[in-house]
Amino acid sequence: MTPATIFIAFLAYTALLFYITWLTARKANSDSFFIGNKASPWYVVAYGMIGASLSGVTFMSVPGWVGATGFTYFMVLVGYLFGYTVIATVLMPMYYRLNLTSIYSYLEQRFGFWSYKTGAFFFILSRTIGASFRMFLVVNVLQIFVFDAWNVPFGLTVSIFITLIILYTFKGGIKTIIWTDTLQTTFMLIAVGISIYLISKDLHFTFGGLISNVVNSDYSRMMDYDWHSKRFFVKQILSGMFISIAMTGLDQEMMQKNLSCRNIREAQKNMFSFSTVLIFVNLMFLFLGAVLYLYASKHSLTLPERSDDLFPLVAIRYLGPVAGLVFIIGLISAAYPSADGALTSLTTSFSIDFLGLNKRKDMDENKKQRIRYFVHISFALLLLLVIIIFRAINDRAVIEKLFTVAGYTYGPLLGLFAFGLFTRFAVKDRFVPFVAISSPIICYFLSEYSAVLLNGYSMGFELLLINGAITFLGLWIFRKGK
Numbered sequence: 001m002t003p004a005t006i007f008i009a010f011l012a013y014t015a016l017l018f019y020i021t022w023l024t025a026r027k028a029n030s031d032s033f034f035i036g037n038k039a040s041p042w043y044v045v046a047y048g049m050i051g052a053s054l055s056g057v058t059f060m061s062v063p064g065w066v067g068a069t070g071f072t073y074f075m076v077l078v079g080y081l082f083g084y085t086v087i088a089t090v091l092m093p094m095y096y097r098l099n100l101t102s103i104y105s106y107l108e109q110r111f112g113f114w115s116y117k118t119g120a121f122f123f124i125l126s127r128t129i130g131a132s133f134r135m136f137l138v139v140n141v142l143q144i145f146v147f148d149a150w151n152v153p154f155g156l157t158v159s160i161f162i163t164l165i166i167l168y169t170f171k172g173g174i175k176t177i178i179w180t181d182t183l184q185t186t187f188m189l190i191a192v193g194i195s196i197y198l199i200s201k202d203l204h205f206t207f208g209g210l211i212s213n214v215v216n217s218d219y220s221r222m223m224d225y226d227w228h229s230k231r232f233f234v235k236q237i238l239s240g241m242f243i244s245i246a247m248t249g250l251d252q253e254m255m256q257k258n259l260s261c262r263n264i265r266e267a268q269k270n271m272f273s274f275s276t277v278l279i280f281v282n283l284m285f286l287f288l289g290a291v292l293y294l295y296a297s298k299h300s301l302t303l304p305e306r307s308d309d310l311f312p313l314v315a316i317r318y319l320g321p322v323a324g325l326v327f328i329i330g331l332i333s334a335a336y337p338s339a340d341g342a343l344t345s346l347t348t349s350f351s352i353d354f355l356g357l358n359k360r361k362d363m364d365e366n367k368k369q370r371i372r373y374f375v376h377i378s379f380a381l382l383l384l385l386v387i388i389i390f391r392a393i394n395d396r397a398v399i400e401k402l403f404t405v406a407g408y409t410y411g412p413l414l415g416l417f418a419f420g421l422f423t424r425f426a427v428k429d430r431f432v433p434f435v436a437i438s439s440p441i442i443c444y445f446l447s448e449y450s451a452v453l454l455n456g457y458s459m460g461f462e463l464l465l466i467n468g469a470i471t472f473l474g475l476w477i478f479r480k481g482k
Helices: 003-024 030-038 042-053 056-069 073-097 105-110 113-145 154-169 174-202 207-215 233-249 252-258 264-298 307-318 321-354 365-393 396-407 410-422 429-453 463-477
Strands: none
Touching (some): 042 264, 042 321, 073 233, 073 252, 073 264, 073 410, 113 154, 113 252, 154 174, 154 321, 174 207, 174 252, 174 307, 233 252, 252 264, 307 321, 321 365, 410 463
């Protein structure tokens, strides 16, 4: 594949996004940007959220995991179903009942000023680092396969990508994203399907034969019964449940799309439909991973040092230009939802949680809109800066550790919301930031030294649950009257 071919595909895809933006952003206002005028069709939200849940990291990482872990990730997906049920039946009814735009404003009503700001800050911190990391992976692929050939600096490549995202989310916000996510989900699923087809054709398997080979291979193992292991199936299910609660139900980006539905019934339909389809979509990625390893085994390929690199290696270097083009489009389709949703939710959280634009009766719509534009551009520049810093670090292991640490910030949110929902106590509000900061630090050291401290027991995804429990305990210590 030539760099020009990849670049033309990128431009064509982007042009299609801008056409959808033009259709959806006309007559948009602040309500359109923040909550889509509460008029989003639930089935469109559900379908688009699949793409938003699967980032460029997922697109490359989940197939790569299969080589070492088989289909054990499927147990996490089973846990997701329980978590999404909690979101649909406990959290979302509360958000709708309180008529929230930012979900963290619940913390102000329940605990007070410092709890509210702490929750919003942790979301902004986590989303900034997480979204930057996801964008860095995709932009880095474009840089290597396109822009390096034309001697374009990495900073300029990132700037182009960020500018495109600003332009198509600038006015319509969540109203636009609801519809662009559907396009991106479609292209991502098509990319996975075509990739599986091309590999099966190369291996001379019918689709039934391909399924049979995957099922009979070691890659199809779904359960790990060793309780010491990070992938012990009970830990996987519990972890999946709390990951989905924290990273969907307590995440402004994901909940903002649900809150754009017409009412709670439609939002719940969206959540149950989305969660069911997401299981099958992730199973497709696992199946693709097994197929990639079967292909590598048949052709005696040297596996890349990093499992994430297997999919791009096979698609771009071995399967021909069609497969390479499909991979690039699928990767871009996975990247855009991570970037546009993050930028819109960061703008929403800061505008509502820190600037209080929804409460400013002294401002007219035009002034609020100017402030929102300024916040939107400022966060875009912040994402640009963080991505360039990641490139300067130039150590994937260090960057992934930063990404993991950012994920710890969902633990305090889990503890805060759980304490608010399941106890009747108030808290000493000024101590909440201290509790929320201490919990991820404790969890980081538990993660690093769990095997030594706990007689060989390795902590995996369940750290999120422990993180939330530590926050809950801290709030209990600093509780006050009911």
